[in-house]
Amino acid sequence: MRQKLINKTEPQENNNLLRSSLAKNTITEEAISLQSLLFDSKISKEDWTEGLKYHSKTLTNLLLNNQIDQFNTYLQSQFGKEISQISHALTDLDYLPILQDLLQTAILIEHSTIPPYLTALYSIKDGTNVLASQIIRSVAVEEMLHMIMVCNVMNAVNIQPSVNQPQNYPTYPMKLPMNVDFFVGLETFSINSIATFIAIESPTNPLVKAPIFKHLSDSSILLSRKTLRENNFWTLENMKNFMMQNAHTIGEYYDVVFFYITVFQIIAYYKEHGTLPQNFVELNKGGIFIGDPAKQIRPEQYYGSGGKLYPVEALEGVILVFQEIKGQGEGADDSIFDIDASQFEEGVELAHFFRFKEVFHEHFYVGGDYRPFIDENGMMPVTTPPVGKPLPVDWSAAYPMKPNPKIADYQSNPSLLEQGKEFNITYKKLLDAIQAAVEGNAEELPKSIMYMYALKEQAIGLMSQPLDSQYNAGPTFEFPSN
Missing domain, CATH: 1.20.1260.10 (Ferritin, core subunit, four-helix bundle)
Structure with missing residues (x-):
């Protein structure tokens, strides 16, 4: 159960209660209504600033903390008047x-x-x-x-x-x-x-x-x-x-x-x-x-x-x-x-x-x-x-990989260059499987399991090989080049 940030109260008491529940001195006591914030094109910069501070935090806290009854009361208090000026x-x-x-x-x-x-x-x-x-x-x-x-x-x-x-x-x-x-x-x-x-x-x-x-x-x-x-x-x-x-x-x-x-x-x-x-x-x-x-x-x-x-x-x-x-x-x-x-x-x-x-x-x-x-x-x-x-x-039981390696770092070492490219191709295939899934082909998603296992093996293959006198190679996670 998520915590209740605002207690239940009658609608007419809602504005004062909502304001008092927020940290002091962070918003004005007279923040404009959400209706005015959204639909009144003539509000001042000061009113807009204070209103945005208040309503963005209030609305988000209520809904993301499952305070639906309190949100209903808040909404009724904010949208109770006929709209007179519309942006x-x-x-x-x-x-x-x-x-x-x-x-x-x-x-x-x-x-x-x-x-x-x-x-x-x-x-x-x-x-x-x-x-x-x-x-x-x-x-x-x-x-x-x-x-x-x-x-x-x-x-x-x-x-x-x-x-x-x-x-x-x-x-x-x-x-x-x-x-x-x-x-x-x-x-x-x-x-x-x-x-x-x-x-x-x-x-x-x-x-x-x-x-x-x-x-x-x-x-x-x-x-x-x-x-x-x-x-x-x-x-x-x-x-x-x-x-x-x-x-x-x-x-x-x-x-x-x-x-x-x-x-x-x-x-x-x-x-x-x-x-x-x-x-x-x-x-x-x-x-x-x-x-x-x-x-x-x-x-x-x-x-x-x-x-x-x-x-x-x-x-x-x-x-x-x-x-x-x-x-x-x-x-x-x-x-x-x-x-x-x-x-x-x-x-x-x-x-x-x-x-x-x-x-x-x-x-x-x-x-x-x-x-x-x-x-x-x-x-x-x-x-x-x-x-x-x-x-x-x-902390010593880790490969001394070069920070933020790039494929360009492996140009003088054909073996590392090929391994680095293969890793990036595998990672792209993992992302391709996710992309296919979110385009409506959910059956493609399990393929990413296979690519995850392959990534680990390929990454260790890079990390276990010296790049220079100080560092080993490592995966670059770059978009594959042709």
Whole structure:
């Protein structure tokens, strides 16, 4: 059960309650209504800024935390008046290119994590670091799941996802396409690479519940304190600029995407009915969700383990997908744990961020005494190290692969050059299988299992060979050249 961020109350009390539930001094007490934010073209920059802060966080928190009754009350309070001024630039705006941009970027984010995780995994020498290998492998598999579920969201709104074209390939080293200040690259298993993985999976909230087996009190919602840097007049394009300045984590990025999807669904409802939706049932189906259900990848068609795969045919499917992605990455219910407590170390599964911290600190979380780190509300900083039983790590038991290798590095070595090209062809075939599946040929998806096994063998073949006096070769994950 996900935590309740806002308690039930009567509709007339809803605005004050919603505002008081947010962190103090992050929004004005007199934020404009969602109706004005979306449809009034004459609002001021200040009103737009404060309204966007408030409504994007409120709407996202309510729906992604399953607070449907509270969302209905919120919606009725925001859409209770007749629309007097309509921004036709908004109602006539083609949502498809905007959502395509946002969702393809989400695919790129997920894709960008997979080669670094696989590189670190494959670099670990056989028979060593068994527990660390299991952790990295589990995360890599779940990132593949995330990428497929984002494809489900795209197909649900009738946008063809793309995972196997040159423009969909990450180029290392790189920054994730968010407001971050660190680089992601292809590196051998090391303290440095695991530290980078921790940065990738950083939670949005700075506090989590301590890992003990009882429910603790809810925490308040924390908002980003970044301010708007530039915006002359609000449009959806400017909204993206504003929102992306405040997306510092993968979870925050998905909040941006979810807000956009919901806004476009509201607009689609208005264009069809001439009125604004008053509850989740009205908003859930139809509207922008016009994609072919036959293109959805369903749980029985997915080969992976760890996490749940959700098809998407309405807004409720998007909620389940984003809950799964955010919960697996940074934790659910303000905890260190994943959404579903499937079997992992000590019978529970941790979010990616905390799994990588276990490897980095060479200890498990579960079973540790965190009382010195806990505040009066039972919360502890996400920076708290795991202090449970030891997780042995041999940092020297990994191939000394050159960071961020390129095929061009192997031009003087025909054998390495051929092996590097073969690896990239195999990886492209894996992506081709996924692409075929999300185009409506789900029977192609199991082929990626065969390619995953081949990738490991080919990667080890590269990593076990010297490139120069300091480094060994390694996989490059580049788009195959002719």
